[in-house]
Amino acid sequence: MKIWVLPNSGLLTGVDFRGLLDRFAPEYSPRISIQVVNRQRMWSALFNYQRRPDDEEFPDVIEIPHYWTPLFAGMEIFEPLTEIGLKFDPSEWIGPLVEHCYRRRTKVPYSVPWLMDVSALHYRVDHLQEVSHKPDQLLATWDGFLEACRLLRARRGKDGDYWPIENSNLRGTVNIRDILPSIWNNGGSLFTADNSRSALHREETLRGIESYLDLFSKGHMPLLREKGSRGTMIEGKASMCISRRQADAVFSAEGSETFPLKTLSVPGGLFGSHSFLSSYNLAVMGFSKEKEAAGGLLTRLIQQQAQLEYAKTVSAFPCTMAAFEKFIFSAPGRVHTYAHIVGDAGTVPAFSITGTYFEILDEALDSLCGKIARGTYSAALFREKMLSVSKEMDYLIALYGG
């Protein structure tokens, strides 16, 4: 059996996933080949499956971002989970993720949540205390967050390789998933309230995206650098990080000195302090010749203990209600921190075009990041790019529906 997993724990993904199989699905593990495939290639490959199925060997089981399910289920690339004996009880999962398991306009599940991410701000208490007596208060708002960046640079910026914020994006760039909290905190959104149009052209949405990009253009966060900027907080070369992963595991790298760390909601705006809730779902490919075994494997992987342990290994969160509750009650202070963050978290609508929307936006953001790196970025250019994406999305919504 072949399985494609996303790079859940970077360079350790293969080893970590094999460890999970050995522990929770030992009868399957010896005959499973693991392939770690990044999001961009997986997206093309799933379309290529219909175009050029002979170009490569496709997997039996695949891990996908949750918002891809409606599209690929609609293309009948995935197998309905009910057909392979997997029990799916929507009440067991964290609410906003459930709709993304179904084929559009049905209640037939085609994927099941496995790991969960939720955006939050993590900061080094020792660094922030150097610039503020009440860091939590300072970091509660976006303006305070920017002020903290300014103060930190003034104090620590003499070291040329210091950045107030570490870039948690593994590619070393930025994607729309990183920016969504900022959009929502500014009162913006990706779709209009009736979902009939893109809301990207609206001032509040543009402001949300622009404020995040400003972190790069104003030199608060590194961009497109060798190895991204992973580890710089550990090395003391950054003080804060907006990440969707849990901080305890991310910043406890082997051999590094431990440092006091605190987690807060993403700095808020006039419209509150929201987080983006996303999950990584497991699906079985429709053409798989091992559907029954694939169903058995999925059942093993989503059981509570497997979720808890693997989530901890890859610094993510478990996504059944029961496992998540177990996670937040398993360490002091977690209930206080995460109950609030997850309570204010939201996700994107479960439309067929949501995946395409993210692809188009990410490409636009890549292009803008390139311009920031080259020093040719401007606010006018940003707006022009976003309006063009907005028009394209309006066209796609008109064609394929919201």
Added chain:
Amino acid sequence: MLEQSTQILYEFHKELNSSIEGPRELLSKGLSTIARHLKLDQIFYFQWEPKSSVLSLQLVWRGDYCMELEEEIYVPDNSPLLSVLTMGGIHISQNLNYPAMYVPLKWPQPDSFAPGGKKRSMRYGVLRMERLKKSWSFSTREKELARGLADELAHNIMQSELDLMHGRQVRRLTALTDLTAVFASSMRSDDNMKFILQGIQKYFGFDRVRLYLVNSRDQKLKGELSTDIQGHVRSLSHEEIPLLPGTHRFADIVLGSESTIVDKYRDSVLYLPLTVQGKRVGLLVVDNLISQQPIERDDVLSLSSFAGQIALAIDNAMLFEEVQELSQYDELTGLPLRRFFNQRFAEEMYRAERFGQPMAFIWIDIDKFKDVNDTYGHQMGDKVLKEVSRVIMSNLRKIDFPGRYGGDEIQIMLPQAHAADARAIARRLDEEVKEIKIPVQFSSEPEVRVTISQGIATFPGDSASADDLLKKADEALYLVKSRGGGGFALYGEIEENNAQNS
């Protein structure tokens, strides 16, 4: 020492040439072998994207795994890494706190081989070789060996890309052959347009294919059909674009002289104007908007070279539809002909029987039609037929279906109609036909006026089968005729009267 390096390179060459399928397997094998020879902890393969000046990570080997991770590095114009990338050499990373070196790869772009064998544009990549132990830096000999291994890998990448490209060309040719068969058979099908579009969508693998046809009479471009990757087939009949310059991008393309247009935005939309014997007959629009994948250059070329055949197939399909229409409808009255009527009647009767729905049938005969022909000539007879047919067609519901049975006899089936519904329609027809006045010259009568006789039967009230329904309607018509014509009769009422009289 030199001999040892030569031996390693020879072994590497042999390993890469042994039954490897596709670029990914090649890279996977290549990276793990290089790591083994150079005692690396991890090795990264990046591709150079010259447009964005970014090195984009493709594959990483670490331990037992080759993984597709994500990392992008912006390389400014003045960076020493850029000169190493394009000019050769080795770049030692200054940012990482352990030994890491960048070794460039360079190979000719596979689709840039000119027919004469001349090489044109090059592709670039780089290997980042890492040892996590801080003190274990790379020796000069190791750097030389790394360059040799990288050159061999680059040569093999080019080879595997060429193989992949040839494989795709073979598949494309097979697809075109299959499509030719689809087009050839498209004339014989009721859903010919649908088959043509589905064929193009399937064989080229586009997200969506849309067809617009030129309507020369109205000077409009009319939407026909759309098929998409989710298997949906949709009618585009609601889309109408005036064929005037400047009104719509599609109109400009159809009115213009270009043979193929790829939308500059994202390269994911292709417009293909369809031309037959120098005349534009339509526009094919294909796109990859939902997947956001660019339309490949080879697909554009194949589709463009195939445009003539597509246009011809679509033109044939349109002609087929016209011919079919001609063979199904009476040219004089516009009414469906007997054969077409019978086909529809059988379908409707099947539905009525299967789902227990009612059906009524009216059999009409124009009274004294022979006299009209004999007195005023056949041209007047034709006019009468046309007028009566017009009245009939304008008084029916959407689901009713008339047909010319032959001569002056016309039949109407009324699905989901009871006797009372049929009676109401018959009364209306009777009244409106009586209003028909056709002026006559050179005659004592200033105009010709006609009446019709109508026999009505119902299912399941009067009859139990299709044949029985026709028979009972005919009997009802006979009764009206036997009374002197004009008016209508319901078979059920005749039966009732007969029963009462007896």
